[in-house]
Amino acid sequence: MTNTAENRAMDWIMGLAATAPTTPLKVALVTANGSDTSAGTEVTGGSYARKNLTVAAATNGATSNSADLVWTGMPAATVVGVEVWDNAGTPVRLWYGALAASRTVAAGDELRIPAASLTFALS
Template sequence: MADNLSNTAENRALDFIMGLAATAPSTPLKVALVTANGSDTTAGTEVTGGSYARKNLTVAAAANGATSNSADLVWTGMPAVTVVGIEVWDNAGTPVRLWYGPLAEPRTVTAGDELRIPAAALTFSLS
């Protein structure tokens, strides 16, 4: 998901690198599923219904300018929906959207289905 940082995340990364901010996002980071993708400035349309809830994201230390999810992300009891992308949010009292991007292929699930994103399937890079 290169070049899919929200404008807010881009500003926070620059402030951190330039020594203007010493804090990281509130963790754990959360992965949200969306039925319509967002943009740099606008969040996508998040899935609702069923047993859907955002999932905690774990990643390995970055290497060569990239990292990926280090564990499977599994949503059970999904509503009937077509998921077209993901977003990554921090865990602040008022969550901040950091990353967004489309899935390589939309995933259609029926009510009660499971949706799984395997470990290493989400790659995050700064380029």
């Protein structure tokens, strides 16, 4: 989670905020990973666009994507991680993480993250 998401979650749990992120949440692909405070370098070009994220209800503090995430018409790139953003007028980055293995795609290729492959957990 980003620092922003951690603070928002803590405020919600402590009853200091009643609002949730603006949905749908969006998954972005990055060619350089970000940090708690800085966004990574998002893929650009081709037909690339952020994808809507759907998740299953959390169990034991964790959840995952409940549907495949599929990007078609990708630009040539090496994707090293993902970020999750809300859908506010000025989007807020909530989650980030490296892929288990980088994925290199050629121009026009498809990149797919199968259902249950993108996991989120609070510990």
